[in-house]
Amino acid sequence: MSNSQDLENTPQNENNVYVHEGGEIKRKESLFDKRSRSLKLSWHNLSYTVKAKYTKEERARLGVQEKYYDKEIVKNASGYCEQGDALFIMGSSGAGKTTLLNILSDQISLKNAALSGQVLINDSIRVTSDNFGSYAAYITQEDYLYESFTCEKCIEFAARLRLNLTREETSERVDEIIEKMGLQKCRKTMVGSEAIKGLSGGEKRRTSMAVELVTNPEILFLDEPTSGLDSFTAQKIVSLLIDFANRGKTVIATIHQPNSEVFQKFPKLLLLMDGHTIYQGNTMESVEHFKSIGHQVPEFSNPSDYYLKEFYISFERTEEEQKKMNALVDGYNRDILPKIESAMESRNYDQVTEKELQKGMTKASFLLQFWILLCRSAYNVFFHPMIIKFKTIGILTIALVCMAVLWDPGEDREGIRGTIGSFLFITATFTFAPIATTTRSFSAEKPVFMKEYGNKTYGLIPYAISNSLVEIPFESTYALIFAIIVYFSMGLEAEVGKFFIFLFAITLNSFCAMSMGLFLSAAVPNEESAIALTNLFVAPALLLCGVPVNLGTLDPWVGWLTYISPLRYTVEILIRNEYEGRSFSEIENPISSLDYNLNIPFNFAILGVMILTFRGLAVLFLRITSKR
Numbered sequence: 345m346s347n348s349q350d351l352e353n354t355p356q357n358e359n360n361v362y363v364h365e366g367g368e369i370k371r372k373e374s375l376f377d378k379r380s381r382s383l384k385l386s387w388h389n390l391s392y393t394v395k396a397k398y399t400k401e402e403r404a405r406l407g408v409q410e411k412y413y414d415k416e417i418v419k420n421a422s423g424y425c426e427q428g429d430a431l432f433i434m435g436s437s438g439a440g441k442t443t444l445l446n447i448l449s450d451q452i453s454l455k456n457a458a459l460s461g462q463v464l465i466n467d468s469i470r471v472t473s474d475n476f477g478s479y480a481a482y483i484t485q486e487d488y489l490y491e492s493f494t495c496e497k498c499i500e501f502a503a504r505l506r507l508n509l510t511r512e513e514t515s516e517r518v519d520e521i522i523e524k525m526g527l528q529k530c531r532k533t534m535v536g537s538e539a540i541k542g543l544s545g546g547e548k549r550r551t552s553m554a555v556e557l558v559t560n561p562e563i564l565f566l567d568e569p570t571s572g573l574d575s576f577t578a579q580k581i582v583s584l585l586i587d588f589a590n591r592g593k594t595v596i597a598t599i600h601q602p603n604s605e606v607f608q609k610f611p612k613l614l615l616l617m618d619g620h621t622i623y624q625g626n627t628m629e630s631v632e633h634f635k636s637i638g639h640q641v642p643e644f645s646n647p648s649d650y651y652l653k654e655f656y657i658s659f660e661r662t663e664e665e666q667k668k669m670n671a672l673v674d675g676y677n678r679d680i681l682p683k684i685e686s687a688m689e690s691r692n693y694d695q696v697t698e699k700e701l702q703k704g705m706t707k708a709s710f711l712l713q714f715w716i717l718l719c720r721s722a723y724n725v726f727f728h729p730m731i732i733k734f735k736t737i738g739i740l741t742i743a744l745v746c747m748a749v750l751w752d753p754g755e756d757r758e759g760i761r762g763t764i765g766s767f768l769f770i771t772a773t774f775t776f777a778p779i780a781t782t783t784r785s786f787s788a789e790k791p792v793f794m795k796e797y798g799n800k801t802y803g804l805i806p807y808a809i810s811n812s813l814v815e816i817p818f819e820s821t822y823a824l825i826f827a828i829i830v831y832f833s834m835g836l837e838a839e840v841g842k843f844f845i846f847l848f849a850i851t852l853n854s855f856c857a858m859s860m861g862l863f864l865s866a867a868v869p870n871e872e873s874a875i876a877l878t879n880l881f882v883a884p885a886l887l888l889c890g891v892p893v894n895l896g897t898l899d900p901w902v903g904w905l906t907y908i909s910p911l912r913y914t915v916e917i918l919i920r921n922e923y924e925g926r927s928f929s930e931i932e933n934p935i936s937s938l939d940y941n942l943n944i945p946f947n948f949a950i951l952g953v954m955i956l957t958f959r960g961l962a963v964l965f966l967r968i969t970s971k972r
């Protein structure tokens with residue numbers, strides 16, 4: 345494991361750095377310095393219920409007719425964590441670990457759900473998504489990173505977006521965090537994807553942590569930070585988290601199936617069974633507690649394996665399992681909960697106001713957010729090895745094929761038919777390719793956006809504008825290369841104005857297709873659905889663009905559909921641009937037989953309106969579907 349050695353360098357020792365400041369030698373502030381304030385996170389009588397749907401089997405087994413029922417996922421949970429604690433939440437699959445973590449960090453969805461109870465900071469302030477970012481960070485199970493970015497760039501952009509620091513301060517913070525996380529060896533390695541090898545699983549996980557640590561949060565929430573990692577790397581990640589806690593941070597993490605070495609490292613354990621807390625406290629003392637209520641961990645076995653197996657509720661939920669769970673809950677309520685409650689009350693923490701809690705929370709201004717996001721999007725497009733390479737090869741290949749096949753088709757009946765057919769082909773090329781790349785790239789980027797927007801790292805408007813602007817130079821260049829090769833080889837009218845109308849039409853068509861791709865990927869949850877929808881939209885749009893079927897032959901009830909086909913406007917521009925006002929000796933002007941009824945400026949205007957509409961709808965869907 346290449347990353348395993350790096351982890352040896354992670355923060356085991358205090359590396360104080362001293363600097364000259366105003367004639368004095370001062371210790372430099374470190375990212376891992378304890379903050380002067382100390383925070384306690386406590387939760388009181390949390391219950392979370394969702395409207396769940398019965399499966400067919402459940403309805404048959406329980407003999408019920410109703411489709412939905414109230415499913416209580418977290419049941420009356422209370423507890424606390426204070427500065428320096430590392431609490432690991434364990435339980436079998438479906439026990440409610442992620443749900444509890446999401447409630448504690450105010451990341452829970454309240455759609456078709458009810459939440460009762462309170463999560464408080466220092467017994468006074470409610471944890472909300474408004475104040476969360478000023479003292480806490482949430483590291484999700486998935487690594488939401490740009491695949492074309494290097495490890496260093498991921499951290500750098502996060503620091504630039506979340507902190508209002510100078511360039512020098514930002515780079516110092518990035519260096520420090522890279523060193524603390526043991527990422528020196530892979531700082532210039534690309535994140536990568538399934539198709540392109542990049543960071544290892546452990547390195548990705550540590551990069552995700554580094555991205556969240558740039559703000560120096562006091563409380564860290566982690567959902568399954570070791571999932572998918574080999575046991576050695578998992579052990580090192582857990583050591584790293586415990587080290588953070590020893591340096592004054594509070595760590596709360598869910599863990600699915602730790603091996604015995606990892607388990608023994610846990611300072612504090614919270615065990616869940618079917619949403620009930622059945623243990624909370626010192627990890628190794630749990631063995632004694634369960635022994636006292638009749639669940640002795642067999643000799644030489646890993647307590648965590650025993651707990652997961654023993655405290656498991658099956659789908660059938662037998663009477664015996666229910667009895668066992670009741671006894672475990674009783675044991676917890678009798679022997680553990682009173683101690684937790686009295687400890688919770690006895691720890692007096694300074695009362696903080698909402699204002700004090702959010703003190704020191706800096707954020708880039710609107711304009712700065714826009715600028716950083718623009719730089720980031722440009723970097724993402726420019727350094728994306730697949731997109732640039734394949735798009736360039738694709739456009740050049742299609743242009744050269746067009747050049748060979750459509751070489752000066754002439755102006756007789758057949759030649760004009762060929763030219764009109766090629767306008768349709770060119771429009772289709774500048775629809776399918778951009779819609780496919782945008783759907784793919786935005787579907788990959790969407791989870792990163794959702795997470796960052798949910799964290800209030802930036803606003804939707806600077807994101808949407810920067811994302812749109814960055815496409816202009818790239819797409820215009822592709823269109824220009826294509827137009828130069830194809831326009832003249834087809835022997836189209838040799839007029840500068842007409843060439844630019846041709847170029848502008850295919851460029852706008854391309855933006856319109858990209859906007860449609862953006863809207864579809866924003867509206868649906870995953871890439872597969874977005875791709876299925878693009879086919880559903882584009883195929884009829886192609887059929888209704890006026891060339892395959894003459895517009896005048898369409899019945900009115902279906903004819904109106906031609907007006908929502910963006911391709912119709914582009915094809916009309918290309919045809920009018922070439923043939924308007926011309927007469928031919930043998931045949932009539934093709935425009936009259938095609939029944940197009942608009943003019944070039946109006947077609948351009950409609951394409952512009954469509955671009956804005958699709959982008960507006962994309963923003964609307966992102967706003968609606970985000971958790972903010």
Ligand SMILES: Nc1ncnc2c1ncn2[C@@H]1O[C@H](COP(=O)(O)OP(=O)(O)OP(=O)(O)O)[C@@H](O)[C@H]1O
Nearest residue numbers: 394395396417436437438439440441442443444600
């Ligand atoms: N919105 C919801 N609607 C219906 N059921 C839900 C909802 N959210 C969670 N659940 C169910 O609640 C239970 C607990 O889910 P949760 O994700 O918290 O479990 P977990 O302990 O983290 O599991 P795992 O280790 O498998 O990730 C699961 O059975 C899950 O299917």
